[in-house]
Amino acid sequence: MIGQLTKNERQNALAILIAMAVGGLVMTIGGRNSLLGVHGGLVLMIAVVGIFAMTATLKLPDPAEDRLNAYYDDPTKVGIIISMVWAVAGLFVGDWIAWLLVFPDLTFDAAWASFGRLRPVHTSGVIFGFGGNALIATSFYVVQRTCRARLPDQVTPWFVLFGYNLFCVIAATGYLMGVTQSKEYAEPEWYADLWLVVVWVVYFLLYLRTLSRRKEPHIYVANWYYMAFILVVAVLHIVNNLAVPVSFGSEKAYSAFSGVQDAMTQWWYGHNAVAFFLTAGFLGMLYYYLPVRAGRPIYSYRMSIISFWGITFFYMWAGSHHLHYTALPQWVQTLGMTFSVMLLVPSWASAGNALMTLNGAWDKVRDDATLRFMFVAAVFYGLSTFEGSFMAIRAVNSLSHYTDWTVGHVHAGALGWVAMITFGAIYASVPWLWKQDRMYSAKLVEVHFWLAVAGTLIYVFAMWNSGIIQGLMWRTYNDSGTLAYSFIESLVAMRPYYIARAIGGLLFLLGALVGCYNIWMTIRMAPRESAKADRPEPGAAGAPVLQPGE
Amino acid sequence: MAIEERDSHTGYLTTGHEWNGIKELNTPVPKAVYVFLIATVVFTVAYIVLMPAIPLGVTFTKGLLGLDDRREVTRAVEDAAAERAVWTKRIETGSYQDVAADPALMRSVRQTGRTLFTDNCAVCHGTDAKGGHGYPSLVSGSPLWGSDADSIAETIRVGINATHPKTRVGQMLAFGRDGILQRADVDNVLDYVLTLSGQPPVRKATPEQLAAGKATFAAQCVSCHGEDGKGKADLGAPDLTDRHWIYGGDAQSILTTIWNGRQGHMPSWEDRLSPVDRKILTLYLMDLRKSP
Numbered sequence: 001m002i003g004q005l006t007k008n009e010r011q012n013a014l015a016i017l018i019a020m021a022v023g024g025l026v027m028t029i030g031g032r033n034s035l036l037g038v039h040g041g042l043v044l045m046i047a048v049v050g051i052f053a054m055t056a057t058l059k060l061p062d063p064a065e066d067r068l069n070a071y072y073d074d075p076t077k078v079g080i081i082i083s084m085v086w087a088v089a090g091l092f093v094g095d096w097i098a099w100l101l102v103f104p105d106l107t108f109d110a111a112w113a114s115f116g117r118l119r120p121v122h123t124s125g126v127i128f129g130f131g132g133n134a135l136i137a138t139s140f141y142v143v144q145r146t147c148r149a150r151l152p153d154q155v156t157p158w159f160v161l162f163g164y165n166l167f168c169v170i171a172a173t174g175y176l177m178g179v180t181q182s183k184e185y186a187e188p189e190w191y192a193d194l195w196l197v198v199v200w201v202v203y204f205l206l207y208l209r210t211l212s213r214r215k216e217p218h219i220y221v222a223n224w225y226y227m228a229f230i231l232v233v234a235v236l237h238i239v240n241n242l243a244v245p246v247s248f249g250s251e252k253a254y255s256a257f258s259g260v261q262d263a264m265t266q267w268w269y270g271h272n273a274v275a276f277f278l279t280a281g282f283l284g285m286l287y288y289y290l291p292v293r294a295g296r297p298i299y300s301y302r303m304s305i306i307s308f309w310g311i312t313f314f315y316m317w318a319g320s321h322h323l324h325y326t327a328l329p330q331w332v333q334t335l336g337m338t339f340s341v342m343l344l345v346p347s348w349a350s351a352g353n354a355l356m357t358l359n360g361a362w363d364k365v366r367d368d369a370t371l372r373f374m375f376v377a378a379v380f381y382g383l384s385t386f387e388g389s390f391m392a393i394r395a396v397n398s399l400s401h402y403t404d405w406t407v408g409h410v411h412a413g414a415l416g417w418v419a420m421i422t423f424g425a426i427y428a429s430v431p432w433l434w435k436q437d438r439m440y441s442a443k444l445v446e447v448h449f450w451l452a453v454a455g456t457l458i459y460v461f462a463m464w465n466s467g468i469i470q471g472l473m474w475r476t477y478n479d480s481g482t483l484a485y486s487f488i489e490s491l492v493a494m495r496p497y498y499i500a501r502a503i504g505g506l507l508f509l510l511g512a513l514v515g516c517y518n519i520w521m522t523i524r525m526a527p528r529e530s531a532k533a534d535r536p537e538p539g540a541a542g543a544p545v546l547q548p549g550e
Numbered sequence: 551m552a553i554e555e556r557d558s559h560t561g562y563l564t565t566g567h568e569w570n571g572i573k574e575l576n577t578p579v580p581k582a583v584y585v586f587l588i589a590t591v592v593f594t595v596a597y598i599v600l601m602p603a604i605p606l607g608v609t610f611t612k613g614l615l616g617l618d619d620r621r622e623v624t625r626a627v628e629d630a631a632a633e634r635a636v637w638t639k640r641i642e643t644g645s646y647q648d649v650a651a652d653p654a655l656m657r658s659v660r661q662t663g664r665t666l667f668t669d670n671c672a673v674c675h676g677t678d679a680k681g682g683h684g685y686p687s688l689v690s691g692s693p694l695w696g697s698d699a700d701s702i703a704e705t706i707r708v709g710i711n712a713t714h715p716k717t718r719v720g721q722m723l724a725f726g727r728d729g730i731l732q733r734a735d736v737d738n739v740l741d742y743v744l745t746l747s748g749q750p751p752v753r754k755a756t757p758e759q760l761a762a763g764k765a766t767f768a769a770q771c772v773s774c775h776g777e778d779g780k781g782k783a784d785l786g787a788p789d790l791t792d793r794h795w796i797y798g799g800d801a802q803s804i805l806t807t808i809w810n811g812r813q814g815h816m817p818s819w820e821d822r823l824s825p826v827d828r829k830i831l832t833l834y835l836m837d838l839r840k841s842p
Contacts, residue, residue, distance in 0.1 A: 146569040148570070218567050296559075298572065298574040299575055299577055300577035301574040303577070304574070306579060329610070330602045331601075337597070339594075342590040342591060342594055352580075352583075359559065360560070482634070482662040482666075486665050486668030486669040488672055488677060
């Protein structure tokens with residue numbers, strides 16, 4: 001793979017690795033009295049391994065010129081594999097802590113094994129590790145095809161992919177050691193945050209550079225969504241993580257915000273992370289893989305437009321619905337609630353657009369588990385956006401807030417929507433990428449599909465029940481005017497549902513393992529000579545041929 | 551130039567663009583989308599007019615309904631307190647005997663006491679108040695600090711070995727660790743203590759050893775545990791003759807107790823629970839002890 005890089009690119013990569021090693025060394029020395037130093041050592045180690053690998057290949061000849069006639073898919077391939085690795089790790093830790101809630105003593109008296117440290121490993125593992133890598137990998141794939149342009153160079157995509165994973169590794173190892181700024185979905189401390197800013201800006205520029213090289217007159221919808229994802233996540237990340245380090249030699253920093261402002265900033269971030277990371281990015285995925293796999297045109301271009309602008313506009317204001325009935329002034333809650341209600345319309349328009357696109361291809365949905373993954377994803381997207389708007393209504397929220405209903409809602413979205421569309425997209429692209437005409441086993445895709453659906457349904461139904469029971473127990477009064485149940489009693493009542501949830505999660509994890517095996521076997525199949533080349537420009541190298549559409 | 555084509559399945563025209571095979575139809579947005587969009591916008595406007603909504607510098611529009619969360623909550627809390635006052639007043643003013651003799655009041659005490667107890671006390675004493683290792687049962691055995699209502703109420707108010715200035719203080723000395731007794735004396739007294747609760751001694755103790763144990767007990771322990779080993783309520787020293795143990799009644803546990811000493815901590819609740827709530831808890835515990 002390194003052989004694909006030109007001599008020049010290899011030198012650049014080496015320079016970056018050396019800079020990284022120096023950075024790691026500075027962190028190690030500066031932070032020798034704190035956990036920052038441990039992370040410095042980790043960075044240094046990774047950089048040194050990279051430097052050795054890169055130096056060994058410096059003497060290789062330049063790659064053949066005709067590589068420029070094909071899309072650059074190596075980063076996508078690696079990204080998909082890394083994404084599946086994170087999926088298994090993240091889901092495993094998730095199911096682990098699900099059992100931990102059933103058997104609270106399962107921590108072996110070790111700090112790293114406590115719920116508080118493992119939970120962010122799970123959330124970051126699945127959202128950033130699994131979801132983020134899948135987004136980066138598919139965005140490279142999609143932007144090249146829909147722009148009919150190759151990525152502008154061969155170092156930047158690797159920088160983005162590996163840089164991003166370095167962030168994920170620092171985050172996850174940090175949690176286990178107790179490094180956290182206690183902001184949900186934004187737990188990593190200042191140095192990791194700064195690094196992510198660098199990576200993300202480079203990602204944004206790479207995307208823009210590719211778009212500007214496009215040979216299509218119009219920018220396809222999927223790219224609007226990927227762009228929104230990249231741009232807004234940058235803004236959210238920078239603002240919410242504004243903080244002052246205790247010192248440059250310490251891992252600890254204090255947020256620039258405090259009190260209710262801090263809470264509001266955090267949930268503006270948190271909600272829009274759901275909006276732009278977990279929704280916009282994956283809608284980009286859906287808008288490419290679903291029509292291609294179904295072989296159908298997008299149902300309505302006009303609906304794509306109003307949904308896109310509706311989603312980007314309304315989501316921005318909805319964050320305060322996470323803070324109903326708190327110290328947050330009531331007028332801010334009004335804003336969050338009303339915008340959440342309006343948000344339902346473009347959300348359902350998107351889901352509807354996806355489902356109507358399947359009109360004329362329902363036979364394929366029946367026969368092809370890969371397309372069925374995408375179909376179920378669109379259905380769950382519709383369900384969970386409806387549920388979200390519903391829970392944002394203050395009267396409903398007073399029952400649902402702080403209960404397992406919220407957890408169920410998140411997982412209807414995360415398992416039912418985000419993971420399903422990702423698996424669909426991965427099953428669609430793996431044969432394309434590795435030049436096969438199908439997955440190793442269609443049966444195993446089918447098995448994965450049913451494990452995933454069963455796991456999701458068990459999980460979500462368990463949490464709905466548990467959440468509503470909890471919510472009701474917490475607000476039931478007896479005729480003496482006293483709360484009828486103590487907190488402990490509500491815990492006892494939740495236990496059966498926790499067991500069910502952990503089993504649902506286990507099924508979902510097993511599905512992902514089946515997927516890994518299937519992907520691995522597909523990669524190992526002998527590539528087919530006849531697999532049709534997919535190239536930016538048909539015809540001779542360097543002589544762009546215009547498509548009929550132009 | 552874009553080339554439009556008609557999709558045979560839906561009959562709609564495409565937009566004429568194509569990306570790697572993906573085309574788009576020019577289907578108009580369904581009416582339902584506009585209807586729902588308008589409906590939600592109307593709802594939003596109405597809500598904004600009726601409820602606190604728009605920030606205006608240092609204040610904000612209060613809404614036509616004049617609703618305010620903080621005021622609502624304060625009022626709801628006051629109303630609930632007023633409703634409860636019907637019976638809580640009678641508990642506040644009545645004597646323990648009077649309340650205990652009133653079945654209607656005791657019904658409220660049982661309901662409310664149970665929630666109060668499980669929310670505040672169960673983490674240590676267990677949901678059934680039967681205690682666990684290190685935490686005494688509150689329903690059986692001879693109480694450490696007395697069984698009358700005033701003693702229990704006082705324990706709850708000030709705590710045991712707590713931070714309250716008037717806290718009850720009780721400590722079992724570390725006879726072995728602090729070198730007050732030699733190992734042989736500890737073994738002797740251990741055997742004697744075991745016989746107090748009708749258990750066999752650890753070893754086949756000779757009559758001399760048992761006598762020595764009894765003598766050590768008389769010299770070192772009776773000041774707190776009493777001549778008969780039945781404990782002293784003013785020092786919080788437990789009864790050693792019954793089968794109820796805080797730290798375990800087997801030889802090993804008792805040895806650990808005598809060697810290392812013990813000092814349980816029970817928080818003071820004066821600043822955390824209102825006088826009525828503490829009175830309810832006292833009544834609740836007395837009631838539990840009567841009918842466990």
